[in-house]
Amino acid sequence: MSYRRLAYSLLYIITRGLRGMAQNPLVQSLAVGTMAVCMLLLCTTILLFQNATRIVDDWGMDVPITVYMQPDAALATSAALAVRIEQIPEIRAARWIEPSAALERLERGLGRGPGAIAEIDPSILPTTVEVYLKDGYAEGFPERLAKRLSTLDEVEDVAIFGPWVQQARTLVATFRVLALSLGLLVSIACTVVAWSMIRLAVLSRHTEIEILEVVGSTTSFVRGPFIVQGLLQGALGAAVALGLLYAIFLQFYPLLDQGLSLLFAADSIRFFAPMEIAMLLGFGSALGALGSRAAVGHHAHS
């Protein structure tokens, strides 16, 4: 087939798919609405998971041990301690943070914009060494390490996060599992919605399919418009879900951001980035196309 013929065939497939949607607006709205509900569930869970992870990171809960250096400790001493700590096999990383960097972090956490705490002298904050542990460390290791570090002369204090950090981490992990499970369920639900709607369309257009087959249309020519229809249903469903979620997000954002600023985790909440939105739209479209391909497979073949 020449490129020109292929282009004309593609044009037919797309326009027929669009006309197919326009022929039954009520049924199409129902399909798009059902898919939107499914996608809304999925997008909400993903958004919650993403933001929970971000809050945990911004809050510093990913740092199990923080070493506060003596106020008169030189930066070189802090750097040397970080290097020594990193040599312990259970340690993933140890980073020293100087007071100015800590102040910047605090400013970000408050969410009041640059210069909000300009009057604070960075020197009142101590230099710290943040210690990250490798997974699978022995029980009681963080406590033992903290105890040992606190005996060093250059160290003023050692903070170690307690069991509530573990709970927060469990919460994030639960969100992850929930997002994955919902992703799977929503994928099945969207596929089934697209499948049932396209099956109805196939049955209502069986005469047209019969004619197309008799006059020599290829299988892809018969199936194409239905797949376009399913793809559009999925994309529209995802778009409606994202639009609704954004509207809800805008309603709650000021309140949540204000609350988190009290916990030094302001600006942690964000909506999906453009690339993520594109990926979710693509995911919805793919589910729609998959469902329609399954529906049309049995009913439209030469």
Add this chain to the structure above:
Amino acid sequence: MLVVRARGMQAAIEFDDVSKTYGRVGRVRPALDAVSFRVEPGSFVLLTGSSGAGKTTLIKLLLAMEQPEQGAIRVAGRDVHKLTRSSIPYLRRNLGVVFQDFRLLPNATPLDNVRLALQVLGLAPGEIKTRTTLALQRVGLSTLRRKPVRQLSGGEQQRVALARAMASRPPILLADEPTGNLDPELSRLIIGELDALSRQGTTVLLATHDPLIRTLVHPDHILRLESGKLVTGGTATPYKTTISHASQTSGSTMEAVA
């Protein structure tokens, strides 16, 4: 793509000992019984026989809509039933067909019905428009081209089906009872169109049970089916029969090769 006309003197259609039955074990009803014949390119062949004689089955077998139990069916030398599923559409593009039950989109206009068959071929919109207009003109439906098919009479719907088959300009045209719903005047028009197509080089196979058609048409050859058997065809000998087109041979003869 399967090109029928480019094969030169190769038979357009060839049935070789073809049998087809319907029904379950114990209640088998033969639809075609060891049917053999050849149709040369450009011939006008009349396939006659009473209702249930096997005419429609023969057309369905040609279109690969049914599978024979025995024998081979060749179009331009290619065994229809050995084609892969993906090749069947290209076979069908070479076989224009007018069905007894029209097979039209009732809510669409004649214009849309004809256009659909051309869109399948991937033709340019301009070409589709020209061919659609011409085809509808040829069957006298220009004025009704925008009226929904369901509002047309049986005869008019029949003509839409013929226009659709003609528009794609297939090398072979199969017509199953194309005058079944028409008055003598329109029947003459349709037969005239089929005759003209044949004279332009299209192989036409016209299946009918209507004996009156014999008075309207001057086919190159006549095949007669009775209870699935090819019993006679004009001057023909039943069974293994070669049909030669009048314009290609010294006379309209059917010569037995069996």
